[in-house]
Amino acid sequence: MLAIMGAMDEEIELLLADLQAPETLTFSGVTLHKGTLEGVPVLLTRGGIGKVNAALTTAYLLMQGATQVIFTGVAGGVHPELRVGDIVVSTDCVQHDVDVGALGYELGSIPGELPAWPADETLRAVALEAARDVEGVRVLDGRVASGDQFIASREGVQRLWTLFGAACAEMEGAAVAQVCSKAGVPFVIIRSVSDTADHDANVDYRTFMPLVARHAKQVVRGMLARLTPQA
Numbered sequence: 001m002l003a004i005m006g007a008m009d010e011e012i013e014l015l016l017a018d019l020q021a022p023e024t025l026t027f028s029g030v031t032l033h034k035g036t037l038e039g040v041p042v043l044l045t046r047g048g049i050g051k052v053n054a055a056l057t058t059a060y061l062l063m064q065g066a067t068q069v070i071f072t073g074v075a076g077g078v079h080p081e082l083r084v085g086d087i088v089v090s091t092d093c094v095q096h097d098v099d100v101g102a103l104g105y106e107l108g109s110i111p112g113e114l115p116a117w118p119a120d121e122t123l124r125a126v127a128l129e130a131a132r133d134v135e136g137v138r139v140l141d142g143r144v145a146s147g148d149q150f151i152a153s154r155e156g157v158q159r160l161w162t163l164f165g166a167a168c169a170e171m172e173g174a175a176v177a178q179v180c181s182k183a184g185v186p187f188v189i190i191r192s193v194s195d196t197a198d199h200d201a202n203v204d205y206r207t208f209m210p211l212v213a214r215h216a217k218q219v220v221r222g223m224l225a226r227l228t229p230q231a
């Protein structure tokens, strides 16, 4: 079954409103909505903010039979060409706040784990195709950098760009990626740019987040239409 996850209500509410035959599954701290969207059986959920919430929710999704995971939401743009409203489809994900450097590990590397988790090629291709249908926005194929930090400074952006080659900054994608990769479950992260993670990020985020969350949702709808088995 296809799972669709966002971090906040604004990121999933538009999809939730369209969910057919909805059923609610509740676990400690996690609510999953089961139903169909565009005729595709789905599990839909708001996972909450940050890597721990994202990992917990992903684990429940997998336990409930998710075989593919799409994350939809907003992010701070890091790539210099990105503007508010643009869309990033993940090539891979890194955890920019992991630092085991004192033991000789590269920044972002968890000992014994992959340094970055690659997204599924098929889901990526479908997401890119669907994203290109959203009018008036740039679609970028790039690295998603996750950490338990809201990035709101030029130095922060510069760090993610130079050290990680990140396209965007957010707070969940790499946790979803890590859990899915361990289980061998394909995933993709789709992020719509709500701010450019610099000194105005907090203001831009509050202003544009609900608006641009629609772009990510449009991409998910476009993906569902493409994933619907043709009669």
Ligand code: ADE
Residues within 6 Å of the ligand: 074, 075, 076, 077, 149, 150, 151, 152, 169, 170, 171, 194, 195, 196, 197, 198, 201, 205
């Ligand atoms: N989500 C949206 N904007 C963000 C930012 N600037 N940093 C981290 N997560 C974000």
